[in-house]
Amino acid sequence: MSRSWSLPFLTSHQGDEKQGKYALIILNQPFSFALLRRLWNASQWRCCADGGANRLHDTLTAHKDIEGSQDLHKNYLPDLIKGDLDSLRDDVRVYYETTGIPVVQDHDQDSTDLMKCVEALTEKERIEGGDQYDIIILGGLSGRLDQTVHTLSYLHKLRKTRHRVFAVSDENAAWLLDEGEHHINIDHDAFGPTCGLLPVGIDYTILSTSGLRWNLTDTKSHFDGMVSTSNHLVPSEPVVTIQTSKPLWWTMELRAKNLES
Numbered sequence: 459m460s461r462s463w464s465l466p467f468l469t470s471h472q473g474d475e476k477q478g479k480y481a482l483i484i485l486n487q488p489f490s491f492a493l494l495r496r497l498w499n500a501s502q503w504r505c506c507a508d509g510g511a512n513r514l515h516d517t518l519t520a521h522k523d524i525e526g527s528q529d530l531h532k533n534y535l536p537d538l539i540k541g542d543l544d545s546l547r548d549d550v551r552v553y554y555e556t557t558g559i560p561v562v563q564d565h566d567q568d569s570t571d572l573m574k575c576v577e578a579l580t581e582k583e584r585i586e587g588g589d590q591y592d593i594i595i596l597g598g599l600s601g602r603l604d605q606t607v608h609t610l611s612y613l614h615k616l617r618k619t620r621h622r623v624f625a626v627s628d629e630n631a632a633w634l635l636d637e638g639e640h641h642i643n644i645d646h647d648a649f650g651p652t653c654g655l656l657p658v659g660i661d662y663t664i665l666s667t668s669g670l671r672w673n674l675t676d677t678k679s680h681f682d683g684m685v686s687t688s689n690h691l692v693p694s695e696p697v698v699t700i701q702t703s704k705p706l707w708w709t710m711e712l713r714a715k716n717l718e719s
């Protein structure tokens with residue numbers, strides 16, 4: 459099976475085709491206002507995972523302090539805050555609750571706040587009917603190693619039930635490529651130069667690529683052997699193709715300057 463990918467929520471070209479409707483899940487990790495604004499505007503449903511609401515609130519406060527704009531919080535009200543709520547600050551909880559935002563506590567100690575938010579989205583989709591949302595997870599790629607590995611593992615598992623799930627931070631855009639052939643449309647103003655093909659959670663995969671500085675042809679990649687890190691996108695190549703025999707994590711560096719435009 460061949461799949462085509464583009465990330466219109468991170469590129470400035472208006473012509474980029476929109477692939478679907480997006481659900482944004484904000485994790486408890488630092489992010490820039492520029493990135494938040496981009497992802498927020500591209501999304502139709504926004505959810506904060508527990509302390510993610512602190513980050514949202516604090517990022518908006520910090521930006522307001524710099525720009526002096528009024529009522530920024532009211533322009534960025536999430537649809538839901540959900541988690542075990544051991545990280546949500548009282549002042550943030552009071553602010554959003556009095557604004558009418560649902561704050562849902564789920565005490566389950568066998569699932570993470572990220573999982574709880576995806577479950578909430580799945581329930582929303584069940585009620586709404588229609589197509590699935592594509593998911594943009596803001597954060598989860600760095601910070602605490604157990605949480606980072608959780609993100610890698612959870613998206614690996616989600617490939618069986620969800621069409622497209624992206625993890626985005628100010629440094630990276632990354633997602634899982636299922637076994638098969640992938641065509642990734644590259645906006646070189648937004649991404650690069652570095653990228654990686656990471657065989658996480660599999661014994662090994664056989665890779666063939668084009669559009670990279672260090673391409674592979676029927677090459678075995680495994681955690682205990684060859685891992686293509688610090689690879690480069692080639693500026694003259696608008697598409698990267700990757701053929702993988704097993705699920706593979708793909709990551710591209712983000713160009714921060716592009717977010718300002």
Ligand SMILES: Nc1ncnc2c1ncn2[C@@H]1O[C@H](COP(=O)(O)OP(=O)(O)OP(=O)(O)O)[C@@H](O)[C@H]1O
Binds near residue numbers: 487545601606
């Ligand atoms: N340091 C971190 N590094 C990477 N991801 C994080 C980190 N901290 C939080 N997250 C992500 O943000 C979500 C919300 O985090 P929060 O701090 O509110 O709760 P937590 O108690 O640390 O996480 P959880 O309850 O889900 O284990 C987590 O589920 C996780 O996906």
Ligand SMILES: Cc1ncc(C[n+]2csc(CCO)c2C)c(N)n1
Binds near residue numbers: 542
């Ligand atoms: C084997 C095993 N390891 C760790 C946890 C702990 N844990 C996993 S998810 C979660 C919720 C965090 O909000 C917690 C506490 C568990 N339950 N089972």
